[in-house]
């Protein structure tokens with residue numbers, strides 16, 4: 001079987017805090033069992049190839065695009081805070097690209113809201129909120145949260161809503177709610 005050639009899927013820019021981070025080009029090719037995505041990042045000059053087993057849901061160009069954007073969004077710090085800017089594609093329009101992006105962002109916000117609602121009676125999270133550490137759920141593992149470290153250093157506390165424990169590897173401190181309260185009041 002002859003090897004298919006890469007075709008251009010999309011060129012986009014990524015914007016975060018009103019800064020543009022440089023173009024990324026995405027190429028794709030499909031053979032009988034596999035979808036390949038090639039990501040060429042012009043900002044850090046990296047090239048990544050994703051190899052994805054082809055399934056029935058991944059046979060149209062729209063499905064491939066949605067798949068790629070989901071992968072990117074759910075593993076990317078830009079998600080929810082930044083946005084992707086359509087530069088060019090011969091496969092789909094800017095409107096279509098933006099509609100998928102909006103759908104993913106809405107789904108993300110919905111998910112974060114459900115996670116926050118589920119933790120609304122969590123004393124550890126609520127205490128962090130009260131003392132302005134800005135606890136935020138992890139976008140993949142809903143029960144892992146981060147918050148600003150109590151030391152006011154430029155790093156994070158890790159929190160679990162399962163064990164109700166927190167830790168900071170940087171400050172080498174950990175514990176439950178009583179230990180966090182103790183640390184907080186010692187600083188006062």
Ligand SMILES: [Zn+2]
Pocket residue numbers: 149150151153155156157168169170171172
């Ligand atoms: Zn710390």
